[in-house]
Amino acid sequence: MVNINKNFENLVPSYLFAEVASKVSEFKEKNPDMEVISLGIGDVTLPLAPIVVDAIKNAADEMGEKETFKGYGPYEGYEFLRSKIKDYYATNSANIEIDEIFVGDGAKNDLGAILDLFEETNVALIPDPVYPAYVDSSVIKGNGISYVSGNRENGFLPTPPDFKSDIIYICSPNNPTGAVYDYDGLKRWVDYAVSNKAVILFDAAYERFIADRKLPRSIFCIEGARECAIEFCSLSKTAGFTGTRLGHTVIPRELKIGNSSLRDMWARRQASKYNGTSYIIQKAAEAVYSEEGLKQIDISIDYYRKNAEIMSSALEDMQIEFYGGKNSPYIWFASPDNASSWETFDLLLSHGVVCTPGSGFGENGEGFCRLTTFGNRDDVLKASKKLRDAFGG
Numbered sequence: 001m002v003n004i005n006k007n008f009e010n011l012v013p014s015y016l017f018a019e020v021a022s023k024v025s026e027f028k029e030k031n032p033d034m035e036v037i038s039l040g041i042g043d044v045t046l047p048l049a050p051i052v053v054d055a056i057k058n059a060a061d062e063m064g065e066k067e068t069f070k071g072y073g074p075y076e077g078y079e080f081l082r083s084k085i086k087d088y089y090a091t092n093s094a095n096i097e098i099d100e101i102f103v104g105d106g107a108k109n110d111l112g113a114i115l116d117l118f119e120e121t122n123v124a125l126i127p128d129p130v131y132p133a134y135v136d137s138s139v140i141k142g143n144g145i146s147y148v149s150g151n152r153e154n155g156f157l158p159t160p161p162d163f164k165s166d167i168i169y170i171c172s173p174n175n176p177t178g179a180v181y182d183y184d185g186l187k188r189w190v191d192y193a194v195s196n197k198a199v200i201l202f203d204a205a206y207e208r209f210i211a212d213r214k215l216p217r218s219i220f221c222i223e224g225a226r227e228c229a230i231e232f233c234s235l236s237k238t239a240g241f242t243g244t245r246l247g248h249t250v251i252p253r254e255l256k257i258g259n260s261s262l263r264d265m266w267a268r269r270q271a272s273k274y275n276g277t278s279y280i281i282q283k284a285a286e287a288v289y290s291e292e293g294l295k296q297i298d299i300s301i302d303y304y305r306k307n308a309e310i311m312s313s314a315l316e317d318m319q320i321e322f323y324g325g326k327n328s329p330y331i332w333f334a335s336p337d338n339a340s341s342w343e344t345f346d347l348l349l350s351h352g353v354v355c356t357p358g359s360g361f362g363e364n365g366e367g368f369c370r371l372t373t374f375g376n377r378d379d380v381l382k383a384s385k386k387l388r389d390a391f392g393g
């Protein structure tokens with residue numbers, strides 16, 4: 001008889017988005033005439049850039065012609081894209097080589113799959129609050145989990161603990177808190193990882209939302225990171241690829257545990273379990289990383305930034321404490337009057353705005369809520385007014 005992976009029994013059921021959805025639909029039923037604006041879901045709303053759409057069409061045409069048809073591509077991605085990604089890193093002052101870059105179908109998948117390289121005896125160190133996927137993939141693997149707290153005192157940027165751990169998750173700019181590490185903050189983590197012989201799994205899905213160019217957009221901007229870090233990146237949020245699917249993972253050659261190169265292990269893992277990302281979508285990504293492509297995706301990012309400004313200034317006017325919004329598409333605000341996350345959610349919903357209760361992202365999220373800036377401008381303007389009504393500003 002086959003045995004199942006019993007670790008699944010240890011997964012904590014995620015009621016967060018289901019609970020939000022059911023409360024929203026109940027409210028809409030009772031208040032059919034009230035407009036409800038969602039600033040809750042972490043998905044982009046602006047369409048793909050024109051240059052990306054053209055690249056997809058051209059690549060589709062190539063696939064339809066005998067002379068230019070492509071079958072299986074390289075497991076690690078086409079060189080035309082990997083060389084563009086390498087050049088992109090150089091513009092962010094991070095030097096990586098083409099053979100350290102692996103193209104995939106998004107960051108979430110690789111963040112889970114990378115655990116194939118490590119034993120289940122490892123202890124994962126996970127910030128709280130956090131993007132739920134890190135916890136779930138560690139639980140499915142059977143790893144032990146320790147937490148580091150993000151809170152008011154550290155500006156939701158946890159510092160290394162005084163105990164050991166093996167696999168460290170860092171997400172900067174952070175989902176859900178919008179907090180971003182500076183060079184020194186990341187350097188502390190790199191030093192901790194090196195001295196503990198641990199590995200940092202660095203989630204850079206929001207790197208291009210960093211407006212302040214003094215802040216690092218890659219862990220590989222940090223001295224020493226090449227010996228201890230793997231970076232996961234994605235075009236989902238930066239270029240509207242949530243439904244198109246493309247990301248990449250960077251594993252430096254220096255990253256070795258004993259004599260084993262994690263880069264080589266991952267190359268072997270991909271060859272065994274992954275058959276490459278669609279040629280058409282890799283051509284789309286190549287277009288993103290062109291000069292014109294980056295200009296075009298920045299138009300969308302600037303639009304979201306402007307949304308963030310509008311929402312931030314409403315919160316500032318009401319003197320509500322918040323994090324993020326400047327270098328990140330998330331705004332993480334403290335419930336006025338010490339209300340719980342869900343109480344604030346209910347209050348905002350009664351005014352027609354949907355946020356995400358911070359307590360759904362971990363214990364330390366209690367008392368906070370997340371707003372996303374991915375909405376359209378009219379909705380954001382209306383929502384800001386509703387925020388003022390709700391919080392009496």
Ligand SMILES: *Cc1c(COP(=O)(O)O)cnc(C)c1O
Nearest residue numbers: 106107108131175205234236247
């Ligand atoms: C949205 C998001 C991702 C992107 O995942 P994809 O699989 O590339 O769509 C990764 N990490 C975080 C923290 C995210 O919020």
